[in-house]
Amino acid sequence: MSSSAATFDSSADVYAEQLDKGISLSGESADYFVEGRVRFLADYLEHQMPLHDLQVLDFGCGVGNACGTLREQLRAQRVTGVDCSTKSIDIAQRRYTGSVAYDWSVDGQSIAMESMDVVYTSGVFHHIAPEQRQAELQNIFGWLKPGGYLALFENNPWNPGTKWVMSRIAFDADAQCLTPIEARRRLAATGFEVLETRSLFYFPRLLRFLRPLEGLLSPIPLGAQYVVMAKRPC
Numbered sequence: 019m020s021s022s023a024a025t026f027d028s029s030a031d032v033y034a035e036q037l038d039k040g041i042s043l044s045g046e047s048a049d050y051f052v053e054g055r056v057r058f059l060a061d062y063l064e065h066q067m068p069l070h071d072l073q074v075l076d077f078g079c080g081v082g083n084a085c086g087t088l089r090e091q092l093r094a095q096r097v098t099g100v101d102c103s104t105k106s107i108d109i110a111q112r113r114y115t116g117s118v119a120y121d122w123s124v125d126g127q128s129i130a131m132e133s134m135d136v137v138y139t140s141g142v143f144h145h146i147a148p149e150q151r152q153a154e155l156q157n158i159f160g161w162l163k164p165g166g167y168l169a170l171f172e173n174n175p176w177n178p179g180t181k182w183v184m185s186r187i188a189f190d191a192d193a194q195c196l197t198p199i200e201a202r203r204r205l206a207a208t209g210f211e212v213l214e215t216r217s218l219f220y221f222p223r224l225l226r227f228l229r230p231l232e233g234l235l236s237p238i239p240l241g242a243q244y245v246v247m248a249k250r251p252c
């Protein structure tokens with residue numbers, strides 16, 4: 019078992035509590051960040067492909083926080099959640115019991131090659147040891163259809179607020195953040211076409227009146243999180 023699987027198996031029941039403890043510094047809930055990320059992705063994809071009947075993969079889905087929003091916003095036919103933590107997958111599966119629109123996997127072995135239109139991954143790669151990152155990106159590349167998109171969301175180590183938030187979250191104790199530069203370099207080395215990098219979440223709730231500026235600021239890599247959009251070439 020990987021150290022991430024052990025960490026997240028032992029924190030699966032208290033994941034929401036631990037996350038909220040850190041995130042509360044921003045004045046927002048975990049849902050606010052999920053919705054912001056998925057809204058960004060839906061807006062981006064709307065300009066690239068028709069949003070219907072998509073096969074979407076949530077890599078490192080944890081307890082499934084983003085799966086429902088991904089299905090709604092991307093109008094996905096199916097969302098497949100993959101996570102190395104069996105306990106997190108059990109919880110996710112229970113949350114979405116009764117819906118045939120979701121699939122779950124602990125090791126990804128049941129996922130057919132070239133079967134996914136979109137892969138979403140958020141806050142996962144800083145829990146993967148640097149020497150393992152390339153292999154996981156290679157798996158994602160293989161699961162995507164040619165022409166499919168990857169949205170890699172990560173915590174931004176260049177934002178001091180992000181470091182402060184992470185220092186308050188028990189499951190982040192062993193995290194090793196990756197910079198946008200490392201993320202782009204690894205994606206290119208895997209064979210992805212790297213499309214663009216955007217920064218997200220500049221202002222805490224207290225300064226929410228400034229949030230209309232976030233779109234303009236997004237090329238400046240100082241937001242609390244960032245996303246690198248990449249495409250598997252056709």
Ligand SMILES: C[S@@+](CC[C@H](N)C(=O)[O-])C[C@H]1O[C@@H](n2cnc3c(N)ncnc32)[C@H](O)[C@@H]1O
Pocket residue numbers: 022023026077078079080081082083084100101102103106139140141142145146154
């Ligand atoms: C901080 S949580 C994020 C969960 C979810 N993406 C979210 O935003 O709520 C990181 C997740 O990545 C998973 N993870 C870490 N390494 C992984 C790997 N190599 N393969 C699949 N999942 C992994 C962990 O088990 C954990 O559930």
